[in-house]
Amino acid sequence: MSTRETAPAADRVRDPQRTRAEILDVATSEFAANGYAGARVDEIAAKTRTTKRMIYYYFESKQGLYLAVLEQAYSVIRSLESGLDVEHLDPLAALRELAELTFDHHESHPDFIRLVSIENIHGAKHLAQSEMLPGLSAPVLDVIGRILERGRAAGVLREDVDALDVHMLISSYCVFRIANRHTFSTIFGRDLLDPGRREHYRTMLGDLVVEHLARR
Amino acid sequence: MSTRETAPAADRVRDPQRTRAEILDVATSEFAANGYAGARVDEIAAKTRTTKRMIYYYFESKQGLYLAVLEQAYSVIRSLESGLDVEHLDPLAALRELAELTFDHHESHPDFIRLVSIENIHGAKHLAQSEMLPGLSAPVLDVIGRILERGRAAGVLREDVDALDVHMLISSYCVFRIANRHTFSTIFGRDLLDPGRREHYRTMLGDLVVEHLARR
Amino acid sequence: MSTRETAPAADRVRDPQRTRAEILDVATSEFAANGYAGARVDEIAAKTRTTKRMIYYYFESKQGLYLAVLEQAYSVIRSLESGLDVEHLDPLAALRELAELTFDHHESHPDFIRLVSIENIHGAKHLAQSEMLPGLSAPVLDVIGRILERGRAAGVLREDVDALDVHMLISSYCVFRIANRHTFSTIFGRDLLDPGRREHYRTMLGDLVVEHLARR
Amino acid sequence: MSTRETAPAADRVRDPQRTRAEILDVATSEFAANGYAGARVDEIAAKTRTTKRMIYYYFESKQGLYLAVLEQAYSVIRSLESGLDVEHLDPLAALRELAELTFDHHESHPDFIRLVSIENIHGAKHLAQSEMLPGLSAPVLDVIGRILERGRAAGVLREDVDALDVHMLISSYCVFRIANRHTFSTIFGRDLLDPGRREHYRTMLGDLVVEHLARR
DNA sequence: CATGAATGAGTTTTCATTCAT
């Protein structure tokens, strides 16, 4: 990968929004694939129809770009969470449904999971700098909260588990499957994303949640 | 960080074992703290009583050093696993004990968890290059396997869950708590390593395993 | 030679063609003078009005620069060869003229001869990587070919010597005089480039060619 | 190639002469193959049954080793030259014989040719430092000298060509064939060492010499 | 004589960032 700009001038676009979005998309893949330090501004620019200068124009610095990538990634997940609708199900079924939807979400957004891993490597210091993210609690917590409320009122759920713990339980399972896939497969020879075992893992998660939350 | 070698020549020792070990230890912290690309060979050398040159003498390259770090980290965990002794407990108690010991292990080896995260960012490509690690299944699997056998024979455990799934369940929980601590705390304001909640999480894990494995 | 860039920022020009050309010229001298491994990128940069960084910007690597130097050196020689005009002379005279022009060419392009020697030390492996050079037969061969044809038709030249052998004969003589000058002089005390003996050597070459090619 | 010493201690020899000779042999190949700057002391040591320390013990420095290599290479050639015996042939036949023996010599000592090329790259500065080589005129010159004398006395040879020019003529042809083999083959697609054309080149050389020296 | 370990100075290469147009 040369440092020289080689983008074909021909198909350069003059649509700022689009240019910004394209940079962000490419940067997402690159950061997710290589980590913060491992990603190359040059490489990101090369995979775009713009030039490096534009990256600095829109995002100021590599850090700025990375933060924008992070913010967008969280936004996408948040809006997916906002679309969750499990109110029509009974509490235990709702929990299972929620867990399984999270399972699906994570599987279809591996870049997000990778970015979160990367951000944790850096002690979440970039995330902390964000003006929009920290504290902006996830919609999913409210969803879980409402289910727990309903379930407790109906006497079918335990009283001593809070929404954040439920979220942690579900996340840990779903995140591990994506985030640790490679070492797991290398060490144990089992691909956690093997389509043939997907249903098994999905059900297992639902079972775990239900078993743990159901009042005995 | 200067390029000049600044290590005090005075206290350099002529102890290869020690020199190698010291480099490896420092490198472990540095890679764990900064990722592969983010770690600096210069910085590692500076925190050692040797010089950068010795790193290349013993490990050939930055990659070689990283791989050695990875291999040592896995070895440490493996030998801890080998020391597990839960044979004297009844199957369900043994599973809980095992889960809780894993919980403890992970908590006291955050660098290992971070290295594994980092390695997954790179698709486990370094791990795959190792001649000792891949395929060398973990002792813990045998431990789990024996518990499952005993439990099934005694009729107290489910028949349809295999050792690797149990390991995955335990790992995902324990790993998440360490690996995703920072973003979790930044987003949700709850520190997963808060000593005051440690017992809660530890018990919760044991419960999860027991609830999932116990025959109904 | 320090690692610090010391080129005066004042007279840096923004003329890519010129920058590239200047690097190439300096590099030609340096490689010719010190060999591939002996040449220093730092030194080349220092003798330029640019910085080391620009060498990598334009040529990617030391090897890339060396190859560019080699390609340019061959191009220069090729275009000189293309300018050869000996069609108006009778075959034997044309051969002598050609030999003597080659003699002159080589004498005035010692760097080219040195680069060729260097490249041979490396088994021509860089040359082989070139996309423009290998196979691109030299114009001089056609010139020789046409003379031989004419000479055979006229019955004044031998039939059993081909153009490539003629070229080899001329080259070996002209190249040796330049390439082996130093050891020859050190061992035998005779400087092959002594201006006072130049005419002698030039005539001797012409004689050799004519004596060898003339039909008896 | 690692910097670490890995020579099997088992078969180390305690024969100084032999150790020295072995180092010299390996160094000859390495310098011939990679040039002075390109050769690695580490690599030379590794291909020997000794260690690097011995190289410095016997030869003081890389330069010292290189000079020893050069001196030995010239000595070998000199003693081959000393063995030349063409006194029993008539002058022209003797000259042809001499040329052809040189042709053979060079072909079977490519490393010598390469070393000479390398030394010329460095302006013969190492050779000049030698206490044994410079000035020590080659035996072959005397051989040529005696042939010329005999030939002139017999009236069969030209009067105006001296021994050193004859030597230069023969050398240039024989050296070029070996030294420039690689670029020649890459550019023109003809291997000058093709066994099938060996006799052709050998005869051609003899012809050249005879044609040039014979009195008309 | 022999050797594994160690070293300092240098050498190539990389990378985020900025400038002139």
Added chain:
DNA sequence: AATGAATGAAAACTCATTCAT
């Protein structure tokens, strides 16, 4: 908004040579 050229600082890596045993 856009761009090819340029840059400084630093990063990885190398190599001849020496030391302690």
